[in-house]
Amino acid sequence: MSGAAETWLTGHEPQALKTLKRFCRIPSISADPAYAASVREAAGFVASLLYDAGFPEVSIEETGGSPAVLAEWGGLPDAPTVLVYGHYDVQPPDPLGAWTSPPFEPTVRDDRLYARGVSDDKGPLLIPILVAKAYRETGERPPVNLKFLVEGEEESGSPNFEPTVARLKDRLAADLVLSADGAMWRADLPSVTVASRGLLGLDVRLTGAAKDLHSGRHGGSAPNPVRALVAMLASLHDADGNVLVEGFADGATPPDPAILAAIRAARFDPAAYLAEIGAPVPEPLPTGEALLERQWLHPTLEFNGVSGGYAGAGSKTVIPAEASAKITCRLVAGQEPDAVFAAIRRHLEGATPPGYHLAVERHGPGSVAFALDPASRGLAIAEEVLTDVLGAKPLRVAMGATIPIGAVFKRHLGTDAVFFSFSTADEDYHAPNEFFRLASFRTGLKAWVRMLEKLAAEARPTARRPGGS
Amino acid sequence: MSGAAETWLTGHEPQALKTLKRFCRIPSISADPAYAASVREAAGFVASLLYDAGFPEVSIEETGGSPAVLAEWGGLPDAPTVLVYGHYDVQPPDPLGAWTSPPFEPTVRDDRLYARGVSDDKGPLLIPILVAKAYRETGERPPVNLKFLVEGEEESGSPNFEPTVARLKDRLAADLVLSADGAMWRADLPSVTVASRGLLGLDVRLTGAAKDLHSGRHGGSAPNPVRALVAMLASLHDADGNVLVEGFADGATPPDPAILAAIRAARFDPAAYLAEIGAPVPEPLPTGEALLERQWLHPTLEFNGVSGGYAGAGSKTVIPAEASAKITCRLVAGQEPDAVFAAIRRHLEGATPPGYHLAVERHGPGSVAFALDPASRGLAIAEEVLTDVLGAKPLRVAMGATIPIGAVFKRHLGTDAVFFSFSTADEDYHAPNEFFRLASFRTGLKAWVRMLEKLAAEARPTARRPGGS
Numbered sequence: 001m002s003g004a005a006e007t008w009l010t011g012h013e014p015q016a017l018k019t020l021k022r023f024c025r026i027p028s029i030s031a032d033p034a035y036a037a038s039v040r041e042a043a044g045f046v047a048s049l050l051y052d053a054g055f056p057e058v059s060i061e062e063t064g065g066s067p068a069v070l071a072e073w074g075g076l077p078d079a080p081t082v083l084v085y086g087h088y089d090v091q092p093p094d095p096l097g098a099w100t101s102p103p104f105e106p107t108v109r110d111d112r113l114y115a116r117g118v119s120d121d122k123g124p125l126l127i128p129i130l131v132a133k134a135y136r137e138t139g140e141r142p143p144v145n146l147k148f149l150v151e152g153e154e155e156s157g158s159p160n161f162e163p164t165v166a167r168l169k170d171r172l173a174a175d176l177v178l179s180a181d182g183a184m185w186r187a188d189l190p191s192v193t194v195a196s197r198g199l200l201g202l203d204v205r206l207t208g209a210a211k212d213l214h215s216g217r218h219g220g221s222a223p224n225p226v227r228a229l230v231a232m233l234a235s236l237h238d239a240d241g242n243v244l245v246e247g248f249a250d251g252a253t254p255p256d257p258a259i260l261a262a263i264r265a266a267r268f269d270p271a272a273y274l275a276e277i278g279a280p281v282p283e284p285l286p287t288g289e290a291l292l293e294r295q296w297l298h299p300t301l302e303f304n305g306v307s308g309g310y311a312g313a314g315s316k317t318v319i320p321a322e323a324s325a326k327i328t329c330r331l332v333a334g335q336e337p338d339a340v341f342a343a344i345r346r347h348l349e350g351a352t353p354p355g356y357h358l359a360v361e362r363h364g365p366g367s368v369a370f371a372l373d374p375a376s377r378g379l380a381i382a383e384e385v386l387t388d389v390l391g392a393k394p395l396r397v398a399m400g401a402t403i404p405i406g407a408v409f410k411r412h413l414g415t416d417a418v419f420f421s422f423s424t425a426d427e428d429y430h431a432p433n434e435f436f437r438l439a440s441f442r443t444g445l446k447a448w449v450r451m452l453e454k455l456a457a458e459a460r461p462t463a464r465r466p467g468g469s
Numbered sequence: 470m471s472g473a474a475e476t477w478l479t480g481h482e483p484q485a486l487k488t489l490k491r492f493c494r495i496p497s498i499s500a501d502p503a504y505a506a507s508v509r510e511a512a513g514f515v516a517s518l519l520y521d522a523g524f525p526e527v528s529i530e531e532t533g534g535s536p537a538v539l540a541e542w543g544g545l546p547d548a549p550t551v552l553v554y555g556h557y558d559v560q561p562p563d564p565l566g567a568w569t570s571p572p573f574e575p576t577v578r579d580d581r582l583y584a585r586g587v588s589d590d591k592g593p594l595l596i597p598i599l600v601a602k603a604y605r606e607t608g609e610r611p612p613v614n615l616k617f618l619v620e621g622e623e624e625s626g627s628p629n630f631e632p633t634v635a636r637l638k639d640r641l642a643a644d645l646v647l648s649a650d651g652a653m654w655r656a657d658l659p660s661v662t663v664a665s666r667g668l669l670g671l672d673v674r675l676t677g678a679a680k681d682l683h684s685g686r687h688g689g690s691a692p693n694p695v696r697a698l699v700a701m702l703a704s705l706h707d708a709d710g711n712v713l714v715e716g717f718a719d720g721a722t723p724p725d726p727a728i729l730a731a732i733r734a735a736r737f738d739p740a741a742y743l744a745e746i747g748a749p750v751p752e753p754l755p756t757g758e759a760l761l762e763r764q765w766l767h768p769t770l771e772f773n774g775v776s777g778g779y780a781g782a783g784s785k786t787v788i789p790a791e792a793s794a795k796i797t798c799r800l801v802a803g804q805e806p807d808a809v810f811a812a813i814r815r816h817l818e819g820a821t822p823p824g825y826h827l828a829v830e831r832h833g834p835g836s837v838a839f840a841l842d843p844a845s846r847g848l849a850i851a852e853e854v855l856t857d858v859l860g861a862k863p864l865r866v867a868m869g870a871t872i873p874i875g876a877v878f879k880r881h882l883g884t885d886a887v888f889f890s891f892s893t894a895d896e897d898y899h900a901p902n903e904f905f906r907l908a909s910f911r912t913g914l915k916a917w918v919r920m921l922e923k924l925a926a927e928a929r930p931t932a933r934r935p936g937g938s
Contacts, residue, residue, distance in 0.1 A: 197685065197688075199685070199786075201784040201786075207749075208748055208749075209746040209747050209748040210746065210747020210748070211746070211747060213746060214870060214899070215769070215771045215773055215797055215799070216666065216668070216799055216868075216869050216870030216871050217764070217868065217869050217870045217894075218746065218764065218869065219666075219764070219769040219771045219797075219799050219869055220710070220760075220763030220764050220767050220769045220799070220869065221742065221760040221761070221763050221764040221869075222746055222748065223748050223749075223751075224710075224771060224772060226702075226772035226773075226774070226775050226794075227702075227706060227710065227771075227772050229699075229775075230698075230699040230702040230703045230772070230775065231699075231703040231706070231708070233695075233696075233699040233703075234699045234700040234702075234703035234704075235703075237696060237700070239700070239822070241689070241693075241696065273690065274824075277678040277679065277680075277682060277687065277691055278678050278679020278680060279677055279678040279679070279691065279692050279824060280676075280677075280692075280824050280825060280826050281824070282692075282822075282823030282824030283823050284823075291689075291690040292690070294689030294690050295686075295687065295688070295689050295690040298689050300684070300688040300689045302684045302688045302693060302696075302788060303693060303695035303696050303699070303777075303778065303789075304684060304695075304778050304779050304784070304785055304786060304787050304788070304789070305695070305777060305778030305779035305780050305785070305787075305789065306695050306698075306699065306775055306776065306777050306778065306792065307775065307776050307777075307780040308772075308774060308775050308776075309772065309773050309774030309775065309795070310773050310774035310795055311774050311776040311793070311795070314832065315670040315773070315795065315797060315832045316773055316774070316795070317668075317670075317773060317797055318773050318774075319771060319773070320772075320773070320774065323775060324780070325695075326778070326779055326780070326784065326785070328684055328688075328784060328786055330684070330685055330688050330689070353708070353751075354751030354752050354753075355743075355748060355749050355750070355751030356749060357749050363783065363784045399685075399686065400685050400686050400687065400688055400689065400690075401683060401685030401686045402685050425686075430683070
């Protein structure tokens with residue numbers, strides 16, 4: 001069976017590319033209300049692709065924001081059920097002038113397709129849809145029970161995603177989630193992401209006098225919230241950037257030795273990294289291992305913004321009435337957002353000097369770190385397939401960013417999510433000139449066929465369900 | 470003579486008020502280019518008042534910005550020459566909605582005239598013009614050689630004032646400057662301002678990566694300029710707000726014992742001050758003496774603004790590429806702006822961690838502190854007159870804000886400037902509902918007559934010139 005589907009896909013590459021281009025022509029920018037109609041058009045496009053691929057049940061689900069697309073193709077009681085996750089919305093294309101070809105006019109150059117959203121996530125999402133279609137076109141059906149949940153708000157922080165999963169949990173029930181989103185780390189190193197950090201956001205506001213004051217007339221006798229706030233913020237870290245908040249790391253578990261081994265294996269080049277982000281090279285230069293450990297395995301307390309008083313041209317002799325900071329923390333396994341928030345608030349309260357008023361406001365519940373069970377069968381099978389198609393065993397890596405879907409599916413469905421995407425983190429997916437390697441498109445089609453086959457074969461002799469540990 | 474002029478002024482109060490109202494109807498807002506024509510109209514109004522008062526030479530002097538008005542009434546070779554300083558421009562009236570009566574429709578309530586600019590500086594400036602007119606109307610001329618320099622950019626930072634004084638210095642030559650600008654400190658305490666702090670402004674900008682980065686993907690491995698900057702800024706002060714910069718206070722002279730005595734005599738109420746500015750009351754409450762010493766006699770390094778990264782609603786998971794701060798320092802006697810700037814830059818350079826780029830930019834040359842020679846005869850005579858008209862010997866006080874004119878006249882004319890204004894610092898002159906006490910208007914008319922008489926009398930027997938020490 002696998003042979004027929006793969007052969008069909010190989011023979012229909014031009015059509016597949018054409019479909020991907022049509023998908024990428026829809027400016028489904030979820031962050032901009034002006035594109036609401038295009039977002040709905042993209043949802044309809046995905047639904048029609050799934051219907052065309054043979055899914056007997058396809059529905060567009062209202063979420064309160066952009067709709068989600070749900071598809072189900074059951075009917076194999078002895079086969080496992082796989083839920084595919086992806087998203088059809090895209091990042092805004094600004095700055096437009098920096099694009100070589102227009103963001104919504106997909107263009108092939110050097111075996112890459114350039115378009116907004118092609119790598120994140122329209123190309124990777126189209127792969128499993130085309131794989132389902134290949135089975136149908138060759139007179140078969142996919143070898144597992146297959147479901148899709150495709151959301152339209154991933155680039156806007158997925159505000160309605162968790163409630164939608166909770167509401168639809170019976171229809172979404174599966175043995176394994178395969179995410180078509182979540183790029184591979186590097187083009188030159190096969191990898192699979194098995195852990196990500198959690199998130200907690202908060203705002204800090206410090207108030208002195210009731211109004212801005214003249215810094216000449218009042219300087220020295222009036223409170224200056226900028227002066228007080230910078231001292232309070234400075235007390236949150238030591239000189240090396242380690243967080244000094246008591247209780248901040250309570251409960252944090254030691255780093256996974258497998259990830260530490262992956263960091264050693266990755267041979268991360270610190271100078272190349274600093275050149276990539278355009279930062280001055282510090283003396284002494286940290287090791288690549290130290291940088292990756294800080295990026296993947298250490299918690300952070302990061303200032304996303306600070307403001308207070310005058311920021312325009314020239315001078316304004318003012319003592320501002322207030323000063324603010326925006327903070328997000330990335331959390332490691334074992335850290336609880338509630339406890340972290342309480343620890344930071346306590347620290348700031350203790351650091352507030354007399355004569356100022358402090359307000360600390362939390363942004364939502366936050367999310368815990370995500371780690372896939374290292375013994376997950378789904379993960380092991382994915383690694384076998386990736387070894388097969390990429391020619392080398394993939395490294396199990398972590399990432400610094402937060403992937404909320406892993407924790408959401410685990411919480412509401414009890415199901416592991418394995419990242420099985422064929423985009424790569426260097427494909428400028430939040431920047432101008434986003435592209436998707438067409439070689440990855442071809443590899444991905446092959447890999448998804450083999451993945452579904454292996455999951456079916458795994459279940460066949462023993463009826464053992466993958467995904468459990 | 471004095472008697473006749475005073476009597477004439479007393480008999481013409483309604484006309485004087487009418488003239489002041491006409492002056493206040495002109496919206497001479499120098500900061501807003503939309504009011505350029507009104508600014509010129511106000512210059513013409515002042516020139517015509519001076520001509521009407523009898524000045525034989527009146528000219529409108531171009532400065533590159535708003536014009537200045539220059540008037541001269543010489544002809545008394547044995548009498549001293551007094552140069553009167555004032556300004557005809559006003560602050561913007563925003564927020565308009567907060568005014569009880571419109572800012573450019575002068576309205577009397579409770580023996581106060583409410584209008585934008587009435588206290589700062591149209592009322593106090595009109596007083597010496599009316600005094601000159603009173604001499605003329607009573608068949609005399611002022612008993613001293615009298616000059617006026619009235620600028621139109623005081624509320625915009627006087628960008629063209631010093632070059633204008635330098636250019637016109639021969640025509641401005643005088644034995645004493647009397648400033649009609651510079652409010653008295655408190656309505657309940659006669660005072661004369663004899664010292665003010667200097668000023669130095671600078672911008673600090675710290676850069677990390679070349680662009681904003683995702684705080685999840687890069688948090689921990691990328692430089693965060695906000696984190697580094699708050700630590701650098703925090704290192705500039707101790708917990709009590711004292712400046713920790715090495716060399717910052719080099720050359721500073723000890724506080725003038727007379728000012729310290731004035732601080733003790735002033736019985737400054739710290740709780741009332743904090744209530745006035747709307748600041749939370751610290752525990753322990755500082756003494757009033759400590760607050761006034763900090764406001765008048767200590768140098769400051771004040772943060773006027775801090776900015777970097779995201780300041781909007783909600784969260785943005787960004788590591789900003791740069792962070793900035795705006796600083797102004799108030800300097801005490803003996804501190805040199807050049808040396809203070811060098812000390813701060815050296816401190817910040819030393820505090821910059823590896824992996825960041827620092828830029829420090831200075832705003833103009835700054836200005837040294839101003840202190841009137843305590844032995845100035847002009848000051849002594851002013852004190853006698855104030856004792857006479859106010860019924861109590863005025864306190865010699867300092868102020869935290871910078872008064873550049875004192876240093877400018879001293880530098881270019883070699884002349885002391887004595888503040889002889891009859892507005893009061895509580896008259897909301899940079900806020901809505903600015904007013905001028907009509908009692909102060911009447912007192913001021915009387916005081917200026919007596920001041921000119923005393924200056925003339927002082928010179929008569931011995932030809933001794935006031936203003937020297």
